[in-house]
Amino acid sequence: MRKIDIAVIPGDGIGREVVPESLRILDLLSEIHGGFKFEKKLYPYSCDYYEEHGKMMPDDGFQQLSQHDAIFLGAIGDPKRVPDHIALWQTVIGLRREFQQVINLRPVKSLKGITSPLRGDKNFDFIVVRENSEGEYSQVGGTIHQDNDEIAIQTNVFTRKATEGVIDFAFQLANDRNHKLTSATKSNGLYHSMPFWNRVFTETEAKYEDIETELIHIDALSAFFVTKPESFDVIVASNLFGDILSDLGGAIMGSIGIAPSANINLNGKYPSMFEPVHGSAPDIYGKNIANPIGQLWTAKLMLEHFGYEEIGNLLLNTIEELLVDNVKTPDLGGNYGTTEFIDALFEKLKKQ
Incomplete structure (x- = not known):
């Protein structure tokens, strides 16, 4: 045994x-x-x-x-x-x-016996793959000065190794599931990190010709979780984006407790x-x-x-x-x- x-x-x-x-x-x-x-x-x-x-x-x-x-x-x-x-x-x-x-x-899935708070008969089954080691949750930064002059600095860290790793893992998972992968981005607002993320995603995509892909800004993607969750299969996201999306996933399932x-x-x-x-x-x-x-x-x-x-x-x-x-x-x-x-x-x- x-x-x-x-x-x-x-x-x-x-x-x-x-x-x-x-x-x-x-x-x-x-x-x-x-x-x-x-x-x-x-x-x-x-x-x-x-x-x-x-x-x-x-x-x-x-x-x-x-x-x-x-x-x-x-x-x-x-x-x-x-x-x-x-x-x-x-x-x-x-x-x-x-x-x-x-x-x-x-994982985010509509379970039998639980009515989703979403309107209509939504049948969804997808999984959020979240980068788990760096990104927005780095410890780089600090605070300086006091009172009204106090400043807090939080620096995001995106390495090629970790970014390539999580994106490649998500492509492999999509290949084992329904051959669709969505990448959460915000390259229209975050000047350095998300264009880098998009570039690594596009480079990795070249190795997986049979995977349908899309890049969606995080604000729109959050809205689509509510309006059309059944359209997703595998979603890959940075540390912060993946954290928020997956909690929203719990909410549309009917309870964060599940x-x-x-x-x-x-x-x-x-x-x-x-x-x-x-x-x-x-x-x-x-x-x-x-x-x-x-x-x-x-x-x-x-x-x-x-x-x-x-x-x-x-x-x-x-x-x-x-x-x-x-x-x-x-x-x-x-x-x-x-x-x-x-x-x-x-x-x-x-x-x-």
Whole structure:
């Protein structure tokens, strides 16, 4: 039996609710499949840890996490206790950089049983491929002066290596899907970075003759997410653009609580990291109303990462069957709690 060693970080807020419940489902799926087993080690890295130790994880935290095959993360953040730029940069963003998780994948799909807030019968299924290591989220810059003379400088960084890497990855993914790739740009407003991005996209396009391509400015692309999401297949975007687009993707699906993501390391030197998009939502923590679908769909991405696409599809298909039967958490208009939803999913999977 194949053993898959994962680091588990429930983190903050609802991460502490949806992660343990999702692990129940992962254990059941490994029993159903019979060919693999998840070996799990729990790490307490969180805002609670920060309040006790003055940092989000120990000095050798990255080293500890690097020993695992993957990281299964719930959510990080509680801005009333720890500023976001500290909590996120010392954990999630720091891990993405340290572990060279250069690709962020965020699927967006109209799920059976969930009515999209969009008008009309929209049937969409696309994936946002986000550059995950630099771009607008660089640390280059700073602040100078004080009072009315204070200046904040934030410098975007776009290297050819990272830009080519994410664009080529997106072309390969489009080649495996429906042969259409959309690039998010803003070359009519950003004088240097986006013309460079467009040029690298065009150069890479020459290697993929069978892929239909388009470059769309980010403002228009955001509007098209609302008016014609069914027209997209694979979308490649810079760090900031991909972040915003994929959150909008969660909204058009019907709830940010169902949106998954995967931070992918391509060179095999470090683990990839799997986390839902929804954040820690401290305002609903402890009420047993958090939607676990985002964490479960994230588990599906992790299963696919290790080659278990069939069992991952079983998980998502079974979730959709529950949704059709109106087994839903309050954010989707239902009256099932987090644990009750997981219990229903557990029983349905056992019958499979």
